[in-house]
Structure formats: structure tokens, C-alpha cells
Amino acid sequence: xxxxxxxxxxxxxxxxxxxxxxxxxxxxxxxxxxxxxxxxxxxxxxxxxxxxxxxxxxxxxxxxxxxxxxxxxxxxxxxxxxxxxxxxxxxxxxxxxxxxxxxxxxxxxxxxxxxxxxxxxxxxxxxxxxxxxxxxxxxxxxxxxxxxxxxxxxxxxxxxxxxxxxxxxxxxxxxxxxxxxxxxxxxxxxxxxxxxxxxxxxxxxxxxxxxxxxxxxxxxxxxxxxxxxxxxxxxxxxxxxxxxxxxxxxxxxxxxxxxxxxxxxxxxxxxxxxxxxxxxxxxxxxxxxxxxxxxxxxxxxxxxxxxxxxxxxxxxxxxxxxxxxxxxxxxxxxxxxxxxxxxxxxxxxxxxxxxxxxxxxxxxxxxxxxxxxxxxxxxxxxxxxxxxxxxxxxxxxxxxxxxxxxxxxxxxxxxxxxxxxxxxxxxxxxxxxxxxxxxxxxxxxxxxx
Amino acid sequence: xxxxxxxxxxxxxxxxxxxxxxxxxxxxxxxxxxxxxxxxxxxxxxxxxxxxxxxxxxxxxxxxxxxxxxxxxxxxxxxxxxxxxxxxxxxxxxxxxxxxxxxxxxxxxxxxxxxxxxxxxxxxxxxxxxxxxxxxxxxxxxxxxxxxxxxxxxxxxxxxxxxxxxxxxxxxxxxxxxxxxxxxxxxxxxxxxxxxxxxxxxxxxxxxxxxxxxxxxxxxxxxxxxxxxxxxxxxxxxxxxxxxxxxxxxxxxxxxxxxxxxxxxxxxxxxxxxxxxxxxxxxxxxxxxxxxxxxxxxxxxxxxxxxxxxxxxxxxxxxxxxxxxxxxxxxxxxxxxxxxxxxxxxxxxxxxxxxxxxxxxxxxxxxxxxxxxxxxxxxxxxxxxxxxxxxxxxxxxxxxxxxxxxxxxxxxxxxxxxxxxxxxxxxxxxxxxxxxxxxxxxxxxxxxx
Numbered sequence: 001x002x003x004x005x006x007x008x009x010x011x012x013x014x015x016x017x018x019x020x021x022x023x024x025x026x027x028x029x030x031x032x033x034x035x036x037x038x039x040x041x042x043x044x045x046x047x048x049x050x051x052x053x054x055x056x057x058x059x060x061x062x063x064x065x066x067x068x069x070x071x072x073x074x075x076x077x078x079x080x081x082x083x084x085x086x087x088x089x090x091x092x093x094x095x096x097x098x099x100x101x102x103x104x105x106x107x108x109x110x111x112x113x114x115x116x117x118x119x120x121x122x123x124x125x126x127x128x129x130x131x132x133x134x135x136x137x138x139x140x141x142x143x144x145x146x147x148x149x150x151x152x153x154x155x156x157x158x159x160x161x162x163x164x165x166x167x168x169x170x171x172x173x174x175x176x177x178x179x180x181x182x183x184x185x186x187x188x189x190x191x192x193x194x195x196x197x198x199x200x201x202x203x204x205x206x207x208x209x210x211x212x213x214x215x216x217x218x219x220x221x222x223x224x225x226x227x228x229x230x231x232x233x234x235x236x237x238x239x240x241x242x243x244x245x246x247x248x249x250x251x252x253x254x255x256x257x258x259x260x261x262x263x264x265x266x267x268x269x270x271x272x273x274x275x276x277x278x279x280x281x282x283x284x285x286x287x288x289x290x291x292x293x294x295x296x297x298x299x300x301x302x303x304x305x306x307x308x309x310x311x312x313x314x315x316x317x318x319x320x321x322x323x324x325x326x327x328x329x330x331x332x333x334x335x336x337x338x339x340x341x342x343x344x345x346x347x348x349x350x351x352x353x354x355x356x357x358x359x360x361x362x363x364x365x366x367x368x369x370x371x372x373x374x375x376x377x378x379x380x381x382x383x384x385x386x387x388x389x390x391x392x393x394x395x396x397x398x399x400x401x402x403x404x405x406x407x408x409x410x411x412x413x414x415x416x417x418x419x420x421x422x423x424x425x426x427x428x429x430x431x432x433x434x435x436x437x438x439x440x441x442x443x444x445x446x447x448x449x
Numbered sequence: 450x451x452x453x454x455x456x457x458x459x460x461x462x463x464x465x466x467x468x469x470x471x472x473x474x475x476x477x478x479x480x481x482x483x484x485x486x487x488x489x490x491x492x493x494x495x496x497x498x499x500x501x502x503x504x505x506x507x508x509x510x511x512x513x514x515x516x517x518x519x520x521x522x523x524x525x526x527x528x529x530x531x532x533x534x535x536x537x538x539x540x541x542x543x544x545x546x547x548x549x550x551x552x553x554x555x556x557x558x559x560x561x562x563x564x565x566x567x568x569x570x571x572x573x574x575x576x577x578x579x580x581x582x583x584x585x586x587x588x589x590x591x592x593x594x595x596x597x598x599x600x601x602x603x604x605x606x607x608x609x610x611x612x613x614x615x616x617x618x619x620x621x622x623x624x625x626x627x628x629x630x631x632x633x634x635x636x637x638x639x640x641x642x643x644x645x646x647x648x649x650x651x652x653x654x655x656x657x658x659x660x661x662x663x664x665x666x667x668x669x670x671x672x673x674x675x676x677x678x679x680x681x682x683x684x685x686x687x688x689x690x691x692x693x694x695x696x697x698x699x700x701x702x703x704x705x706x707x708x709x710x711x712x713x714x715x716x717x718x719x720x721x722x723x724x725x726x727x728x729x730x731x732x733x734x735x736x737x738x739x740x741x742x743x744x745x746x747x748x749x750x751x752x753x754x755x756x757x758x759x760x761x762x763x764x765x766x767x768x769x770x771x772x773x774x775x776x777x778x779x780x781x782x783x784x785x786x787x788x789x790x791x792x793x794x795x796x797x798x799x800x801x802x803x804x805x806x807x808x809x810x811x812x813x814x815x816x817x818x819x820x821x822x823x824x825x826x827x828x829x830x831x832x833x834x835x836x837x838x839x840x841x842x843x844x845x846x847x848x849x850x851x852x853x854x855x856x857x858x859x860x861x862x863x864x865x866x867x868x869x870x871x872x873x874x875x876x877x878x879x880x881x882x883x884x885x886x887x888x889x890x891x892x893x894x895x896x897x898x
Contacts, residue, residue: 179688179732183632239628283628 005029008142008157010132010170012036014052014107015302015319016163017114021065022323024121026330031155032118033130033144035164040115044108048282049193051224051232052110053078053211053313054103055401061320064327067117074113075103076225082210083370088264092210093370093379096402097387102211102313104224106232132164135173137294142170159337160298163319166287168304174294186285187309187360189219190245191236194275196268198229205268206231213370216261219243220367233269235276236367245281284309286356290349296338301326306352311363312400314355318407322348354411358400361414378421381434385443392447420446454478457591457606459581459619461485463501463556464751464768465612466563470514471772473570475779480604481567482579482593484613489564493557497731498642500673500681501559502527502660502762503552504850510769513776516566523562524552525674531659532819537713541659542819542828545851546836551660551762553673555681581613584622586743591619608786609747612768615736617753623743635734636758636809639694640685643670643724645717647678654717655680662819665710668692669816682718684725685816694730733758735805739798745787750775755801760812761849763804767856771797803860807849810863827870830883834892841896869895 005028009016012034020030036045054062054075062071079101080094095102118124130144133152141156162170175182196205204225206212212223212231218238223231238244248254254276258266266272287307292300302319326344333339369375385393394403396417399410423446424430427438454477458465461483469479485494503511503524511520528550529543544551567573579593582601590605611619624631645654653674655661661672661680667687672680687693697703703725707715715721736756741749751768775793782788818824834842843852845866848859872895873879876887 179635179734181634183634185630185632186628285628 004158006157007031007159007161008033008155009161009163010135010142011162011164011168011302011304012111012115012126012128013163013165013302014111014114014316015323016161017111017118018061018065018320019161019163019301019323019326020118020124021067021114021121022327024118024124025066026335028123030118030124031127031157032124033127033132033142033155035131035147036128037147038126038128039108040112044111048280049107049232050191050234050310051226052105052107052316053224054105054110055313055317056403057314057321057324058317059103060404061324064324065117067114070113070117071105071110074109074227075105076208076227077101078104078209078211078224080210081370082207082212084212084214084262084264085371086216086261086263091376093376094383096398097383100398100402102401104208104211104226106226109227132169135160135162135170135294135298137173137177137298140297158297162298162300162304163302164304166285166303166307168300170298171287171289171300171304174289174291174298174300177294180289180291182287182289184285184287186283187363188238188240189236189363190239190281190283191234192245192276192281193279194221194233194235194269194272196223196231196233196265197270202229204229204231213366214262214265215367215369215371217368217371219261221262221265222366233265236363239281239283248276251277286360288349288353288356290345292345292349293341296341299341299344306349306356308352308356308359309363310359311366312355312359314359314400314407318352318355321404351407354407355400358396358407358411358414374425377431377434378424381424381430381439382417384435384439388440389443393443453607455606456480456608456610457482457604458610458612459584459591460611460613460617460751460753461560461564461575461577462612462614462751463560463563463765464772465610466560466567467510467514467769468610468612468750468772468775469567469573470516470563470570471776473567473573474515475784477572479567479573480576480606481573482576482581482591482604484580484596485577486596487575487577488557489561493560497729498556498681499640499683499759500675501554501556501765502673503554503559504762504766505852506763506770506773507766508552509853510773513773514566516563519562519566520554520559523558523676524554525657525676526550526552527658527660527673529659530819531656531661533661533663533711533713534820535665535710535712540825542825543832545847546832549847549851551850553657553660553675555675558676581618584609584611584619584743584747586622586626586747589746607746611747611749611753612751613753615734615752615756617749619747620736620738620749620753623738623740623747623749626743629738629740631736631738633734633736635732636812637687637689638668638685638812639688639730639732640683640759641694641725641730642728643682643684643718643721645672645680645682645714646719651678653678653680662815663711663714664816664818664820666817666820668710670711670714671815682714685812688730688732697725700726735809737798737802737805739794741794741798742790745790748790748793755798755805757801757805757808758812759808760815761804761808763808763849763856767801767804770853800856803856804849807845807856807860807863823874826880826883827873830873830879830888831866833884833888837889838892842892 007023007028007030009020009032012032020032023030062068080092083091119126129147131147133143133145135142141154142160143154145152162168164170208225214221221235223233225231240246248257254273292305301322308315329340329343382395396410396413399405423442456472456477456479458469458481461481469481472479511517529541532540568575578596580596582592582594584591590603591609592603594601611617613619657674663670670684672682674680689695697706703722741754750771757764778789778792831844845859845862848854872891
């Protein structure tokens with residue numbers, strides 16, 4: 001039996017590296033194949049990264065894997081968002097109640113940490129520079145090409161996990177199966193990485209206790225803190241149209257754009273023009289597919305199964321939650337993989353679809369609504385309701401980021417809570433009465449409805 | 450200039466063959482490459498066909514191509530649907546008004562006819578046994594492999610049309626482009642071709658003036674007449690579940706299924722058991738993608754751009770309408786392809802998405818609703834309204850099948866007309882008053898709303 005506890009993982013990204021720890025802890029011998037060269041030595045290729053926001057679902061997985069303490073060292077708490085107005089005004093809005101936060105983590109830093117942790121386990125082996133060419137489904141064989149020598153080789157395994165990301169070669173093999181449902185949908189917006197460097201003394205130039213947002217209606221800039229004193233910034237902007245990457249080709253255009261929309265950022269970002277020109281403009285898309293598996297031999301998890309846009313900060317958290325759920329199914333079915341995979345594929349895609357939808361919705365919230373006083377007032381009411389009626393009310397944001405409620409349940413709550421919001425807006429002088437009895441009355445009425 | 454009027458068409462199916470006629474009539478030299486061997490000699494591979502229903506949009510294209518008369522010889526008018534009850538009762542319901550019909554055409558017969566017509570034109574050349582391996586987009590080059598010799602060759606052309614169907618290799622090349630949106634969604638139902646042969650004297654065993662339906666709620670059988678006296682039948686049934694292809698594995702199961710649900714069919718279909726076992730069970734899916742083109746060099750039309758399920762009988766009609774629309778854009782822009790393709794891709798995908806949705810909706814209508822007396826009553830009211838208020842009312846079915854109204858407009862009318870249906874159902878004794886003043890009053894009220 002011990003002999004049979006073997007698995008191949010394709011992709012040593014965040015989910016692949018974490019999943020190798022889960023399997024290794026259960027006694028599996030795990031071989032992880034990764035296209036890139038070993039980023040512990042080579043460094044993580046930068047220039048197109050968006051910082052990650054680790055939240056409750058992610059922490060739970062990290063904790064089960066037994067590596068919470070190590071990850072805490074590279075994570076910076078962000079208990080709220082800080083909105084930067086056009087007039088350089090600052091507005092702070094907490095994400096949850098006292099003590100709750102999401103955590104800024106650099107993708108490269110976290111990935112390196114996870115690979116280090118996994119590689120210290122004696123039953124995990126990493127194989128870098130191995131580009132997956134596909135999986136021969138009938139023969140449980142993954143094919144790889146060494147990116148340095150060009151040599152091809154094949155690995156047979158009864159358990160192959162595709163954690164090879166949004167453009168997954170493993171998924172492409174599944175796609176050739178009859179009746180495979182698949183969708184890839186791009187949004188009309190791209191993103192570009194920028195940087196706010198540390199002060200000369202290594203300290204941060206802005207408050208680290210927040211995710212900074214410059215909401216500008218149809219576009220936005222965000223900044224998340226790093227442990228080295230810098231902030232990783234991301235500009236989200238339409239590819240085409242009046243204000244778009246298409247119309248920011250010349251130096252003067254880029255400078256004028258920053259001067260007009262982000263005047264307070266320019267002094268913090270001395271190399272914004274160089275970075276803008278040098279860093280690529282990347283696209284954002286959603287991937288949905290079904291089934292996620294071939295029999296009980298091959299299973300997609302993480303972005304390979306369900307890539308989403310980054311606006312709810314849930315891509316990694318959702319992938320990590322895949323690991324948590326599979327782990328609990330391994331208990332439930334005593335590692336009987338046909339049952340584990342059947343139940344996983346019966347339930348999990350609905351939640352992955354839900355967070356995909358929520359992430360698309362949250363883009364509008366981040367780039368536009370957070371600048372609306374009504375929205376900020378609603379956030380205050382929400383917080384008040386959640387504190388006063390903790391058993392009866394939880395905001396959608398909180399369900400997603402601070403709970404383990406299925407994403408599909410959070411998605412279902414969106415329309416209900418929007419209805420509550422509109423009812424609350426009918427209250428006279430809500431601005432000064434947002435903890436008053438009228439708020440409670442409307443809430444009770446809504447709850448009963 | 451004459452030298453430049455050259456085009457390559459990948460796929461000699463219905464749309465590819467028709468489109469070659471359109472282009473040849475305008476003086477283009479057209480090379481059509483087809484994976485299959487020449488079906489004029491080899492015959493059309495049968496066993497997985499669903500008869501086609503040529504309707505107004507298809508006829509228009511056929512007429513512009515100048516081949517209406519030839520196609521009329523292989524088309525049988527079906528002015529209505531004939532519902533076969535479980536008790537062998539027959540219910541007839543006309544599709545439109547007097548003189549309107551959809552036309553049963555066998556796919557193989559029509560395809561052969563179209564290739565013959567095109568091949569008689571001196572500037573069209575067909576190349577059979579040429580499997581497309583993909584298109585090199587940057588170099589406007591389509592690559593083919595001869596299926597007999599294995600030899601590969603490449604053809605360069607400034608204009609390459611992908612009419613290579615739902616599994617289009619040309620589309621697969623477009624799919625590698627950044628920001629390509631793509632979706633393939635299978636329904637849970639499969640289909641199987643069956644046959645009602647001609648009588649010994651060559652006559653039909655059933656009325657040829659109708660599309661025959663055996664609606665059974667969750668599944669259905671249909672039959673469309675052929676010119677040789679036979680009917681091509683199609684059984685649509687779930688792949689899995691209580692009553693499904695999965696549960697019809699043994700002879701006794703198949704026989705019992707037919708005896709229970711299609712008792713009146715058995716005497717007409719002497720080889721139903723053999724056909725059921727011999728013919729494959731095929732899957733049905735919808736393909737949506739965007740863009741349909743690469744610059745002004747490569748363009749997808751027909752199923753390659755928008756494969757749909759067959760329940761509205763519009764797959765071919767929609768592909769033929771692509772040809773009509775492109776033809777009118779060739780007039781509008783004097784054959785300036787960048788403008789033609791830009792406008793086509795700006796407008797046509799919305800209509801293709803609409804007919805995809807309408808086709809999915811119509812499955813429920815065909816397999817279930819047509820057996821509901823309320824639905825049949827509504828169809829009578831619809832017909833009455835369309836006759837009495839021809840400028841104010843047109844049924845969705847009629848918009849789709851008997852008009853050139855954009856499909857997106859027909860889709861928008863679905864919810865509106867459902868609302869009218871529910872209002873009409875409130876009328877007392879509608880069964881006996883469906884031409885009465887109350888119907889007119891409700892209609893006027895709805896119209897004003």
C-alpha cells in the first residue's frame with residue numbers, strides 16, 4: 001500500500017507547492033514538475049505581478065499544512081482599504097471588525113517560501129525546467145520537455161494533479177475529451193505593474209495597514225505593501241477607448257495621465273514613466289470548465305480549473321481552499337480517490353463559478369463604487385449590522401474574505417444585500433442615523449422578507 | 450486587381466460550398482480545401498445526421514447565389530409540426546400562415562448539390578482529402594495534410610475563410626491569440642439517427658407535409674421526410690439518468706423503451722433495434738467565440754464561428770445568412786475587406802449568440818411544451834394575432850423562421866411574448882374565445898405596455 005501512495009503534480013506555483021505539502025504530510029511520495037527554472041536561485045520573474053491578499057480561506061489551508069508561522073513572517077496585515085481621492089484626500093474603510101484583516105503577500109516571496117517548505121520534506125522532489133507537453137489520459141502519463149536540453153520524457157502515475165495555472169497544458173489534454181465544457185472570457189481591461197520604493201531608511205512611504213486604492217470610475221490604481229518597505233502597485237485600465245493603454249503610448253501622454261489622475265502618486269513613484277514603458281501590459285481572464293478530472297487519475301485544481309480576475313483577491317485563496325476541501329475528502333473517504341474526486345467535482349465547480357462572478361462584480365466596486373459617499377455610508381451600516389446582529393447578518397465581503405461559507409452562498413447574498421442597501425437609502429438622514437432604530441426596523445423587515 | 454481576387458476556403462461543408470459560389474460570382478478565384486474525400490463519388494457518411502430545415506434566411510442566401518431552383522428539387526415543404534401522442538393521437542400545428550413552410554433537406558443531398566453547383570463554375574477548385582493542420586496567422590498561410598499520402602503543404606492567401614465546422618482547426622489557430630474569448634458548452638442530451646424507410650412503391654409512410662414530433666417531456670423523437678420516400682428520424686435523449694442512453698444498453702431495454710414511448714413508430718421502423726445499436730450516439734454543443742477574424746486576412750463563418758444545438762433548425766440557416774450579410778457588406782464597402790470584416794464582427798456575433806440561446810430554449814418547447822394543450826392554445830392565439838395585426842405582432846418562431854429580423858431582436862421578444870401568453874391565460878374560457886374581443890383588449894393593453 002505504501003508503494004502506491006505516489007503522486008505527480010504538474011506546476012510548482014502557489015497551489016502546486018502547497019498541495020505537495022498536504023500530500024507529503026499524508027505519506028505520499030510527490031514529484032512536482034515545473035516549467036520555470038528554480039526560482040529559489042534564479043529569482044522570480046517580476047514586472048507582471050499583482051500582490052496577493054491572503055485571507056481566511058488561504059490561512060486555513062496554510063494552517064492545515066502546518067506552515068502558518070512561516071507564512072506569517074512574509075505577510076503584512078491590511079485591516080482596511082485606503083481610498084485616495086483626486087484631491088489627495090484619504091478615506092479609510094475597514095474590511096471587517098476589529099482584529100480582522102487581509103494580508104499582503106508578494107507572489108514571488110510566498111511561492112519561494114512554499115517550495116522551500118515542501119522541499120525540506122523528504123518525500124517531495126521538485127523537477128524544474130520541465131515544460132508539460134500534455135497528458136496521455138488513457139495511460140496516466142504526463143509528458144515533459146526539458147527546457148534546457150530539449151529532451152522529452154514521460155512520467156506515469158496513477159494520480160496526476162494539474163496545478164499548472166490559467167493556461168494549463170494538463171487542462172488542454174482534458175479539453176480533447178468528448179463533452180468537455182470550457183470557457184475563457186477576457187475582460188476589456190489590462191494591468192501593468194508599477195512600484196513605490198521604500199524610503200532610504202527602508203521604511204514604507206505610506207501606511208502599511210491598508211490596501212491603497214485610487215478609484216477613478218473606469219480605471220484604478222492599487223498599492224499593496226511588501227516586507228522590504230516597497231509597495232507593489234497595479235494600474236488597471238481599459239485596453240482601448242478614450243482613456244486606455246492604447247492612448248498612453250508617448251511619454252507626454254503617460255506623464256499627463258498621471259498628473260491628471262494620480263498627482264499624489266508621482267512623488268512616491270520616481271520611476272513611474274520607466275516602469276510604465278518597461279513592464280508589459282497583461283490581460284485578465286476567467287476560465288471555467290467541467291469536468292475537472294479524467295476518471296480518478298487526473299485532477300485539475302487552482303487556476304488550471306478556475307482562473308478568475310483578481311478583484312476580490314481570491315484567486316490564491318480559492319486554490320488553497322481546493323486543497324483544504326480535498327484534504328477533508330481524503331479523511332471522509334479514507335483516501336479512496338474515485339470517491340474524493342467524484343464528490344469534489346460534484347460540488348466545487350459551483351463555488352468556483354460563484355467566486356469568478358463575485359470577482360468580476362468586485363471590479364466595479366473597487367474602481368468606482370468605493371468613491372461614492374453612499375457606498376461608504378452603506379459600508380458603515382453593514383459594519384453596524386454585523387456587529388449588532390452577528391447571527392443574522394454578514395456582509396458579502398466578510399463571507400468571502402473572513403469565513404468559509406461556500407462562495408455560492410456569498411454570491412446568492414449579493415442581490416439580497418443590494419435590496420437591503422436600497423431600502424436603507426430610503427431612511428431619512430441615514431448619514432446621521434445609521435445606528436438608529438429606523439435602521440433596525442428596516443433590517444428586521446428585510447430579514448422577515 | 451483581378452489578380453488579387455483570390456480566396457481560400459477551408460471546409461466544403463454547406464456554408465463553405467455556398468460561400469464559394471458567392472465569391473466566384475463576384476469574380477474571385479476560389480480554392481476550397483476539404484478533409485473528407487469527394488462525397489460526390491464516395492457518398493456522404495451517414496448514421497449521424499439530423500435532417501435540415503431550410504427556412505427563409507437560408508432561401509435568401511440560396512437565391513442570391515442563383516441556385517434556388519436547383520435546391521428546390523431536393524427540398525420538401527413542411528408547413529407545420531405533427532405531434533404524436535402516447536396514445537397515437539395526432540395533433541397538427543401550422544408553423545406560420547397559409548403558404549409558409551420550412552423545408553426538409555438531407556444534409557448529404559444538399560451538400561453534394563452545392564459542391565456540384567460550385568464545381569461547375571470555372572473559378573472554383575475543390576481539393577478533397579486535405580485536412581487543415583492550422584493557419585499561420587502572421588503569414589496568411591493555411592497548412593494541410595493529404596489524408597491519403599500524409600504529405601503536408603501550405604497555401605498562402607490574403608483571404609482565408611474558415612468554414613470548417615464546430616471543431617474548426619482554423620478557429621484553433623485563432624484561439625492561440627491573446628484575448629481570444631471562447632466557450633464550448635455541451636448539453637446533457639445526445640442524439641441518435643434512426644430511419645423510417647419508404648413503402649415498397651417508394652411512397653412515404655407518413656404525411657410529408659409536417660415535421661413529426663413525438664414529444665415525451667424529457668426526451669423526444671422527430672422525423673423529417675426525404676425525397677426518396679424515407680424519413681430521417683432523430684432520437685434526442687439524456688446521456689445519463691433514469692431514462693437515458695446509459696440505461697438503453699441491452700436489446701430488451703431498447704425494445705421496451707420503444708414499446709412504452711413510441712408504440713406507433715415500431716411498425717414504421719422495422720430496423721429500429723439494429724439502427725439503434727449500429728448508429729453512434731452523438732453529442733450536442735454550443736460554440737461561442739470572439740473575435741471571428743485575424744485582421745482582414747482570416748475569417749470564421751458558419752459553425753466554425755457559432756455552432757448551435759439543432760432545436761430551432763437554424764444552424765445552416767444562420768451560416769447561410771452569414772454569407773448573405775457578407776455579400777451585402779461587399780457591396781457596401783466595394784470589397785474592401787478590412788471594412789467588411791470589421792463591421793461583420795461588430796454586429797454579427799450578437800445575433801449568433803441570440804440564435805444559440807433561442808435554439809437551447811426551443812429544445813424545451815419541442816420535447817415538452819408542444820404536448821401541453823395550453824401551449825397549443827397559445828399557438829392558435831398567436832396565429833390569430835399575427836393575421837389580425839400583421840404590423841403589430843409576429844411570433845418569435847415566425848421572426849426566426851420566416852423573416853430576416855436580426856436574431857437578437859427575436860430573442861428579446863421571447864420574454865415579452867411570454868408575458869403576453871400569461872396575460873392571455875387569464876381570459877375566461879380562452880379555449881372558446883381565442884378570437885374574441887377580450888383577446889384583442891389584452892393584446893392592445895400589452896402592446897401599450
